[in-house]
Amino acid sequence: MQLKSVLIAAGALILAACQHAGAESPVQTQAAADEGSEGLALAQAACAGCHSVEAYGLSPNPAAPEWPVIANTQGLTRETLTHWLTQAHNYPEQMDFYLEEDEVELLVDYMLTLQRDDYHPPY
Structure with missing residues (x-):
C-alpha cells in the first residue's frame, strides 16, 4: 500500500514539473494582480461614476x-489606449479631467486585464 502512495505522489510531482513553458510563475502572477488592483482602485475612484x-x-x-x-x-492595443488616455482633447466633454502619466499606465494595465479571447459584447 505504501508503494502505491509513493507512486501516486511521484506521478503528481512529474505532472507538476511538466507545466507549460510559457506559464507565468506565481511571483509574476501576483505582481500582475497587484498592478491590476492598483489600476482597478484608481478606476473605481475616478471612472466608476460613469463607467462599469x-x-x-x-x-x-x-x-x-x-x-x-x-x-x-x-484593434485596441496598449499603444492606442495609452495614446487615447493621454490626449485629453480626445475625451468627450463630460470627461473633464486630466490623468498623470503613471495613472494612465495603471489604467491601461488594468483595462488590458479585461481582454478575453472569447469575449462577446453584452448587446
Whole structure:
C-alpha cells in the first residue's frame, strides 16, 4: 500500500514539473494582480461614476461604455489606449479631467486585464 502512495505522489510531482513553458510563475502572477488592483482602485475612484470598470456589469451612465467593451474593441492595443488616455482633447466633454502619466499606465494595465479571447459584447 505504501508503494502505491509513493507512486501516486511521484506521478503528481512529474505532472507538476511538466507545466507549460510559457506559464507565468506565481511571483509574476501576483505582481500582475497587484498592478491590476492598483489600476482597478484608481478606476473605481475616478471612472466608476460613469463607467462599469469591472469585468461584468452595466455602466451607471448609459452613454458611457463598459470597460470590457472598450478593452475588447477590435484593434485596441496598449499603444492606442495609452495614446487615447493621454490626449485629453480626445475625451468627450463630460470627461473633464486630466490623468498623470503613471495613472494612465495603471489604467491601461488594468483595462488590458479585461481582454478575453472569447469575449462577446453584452448587446
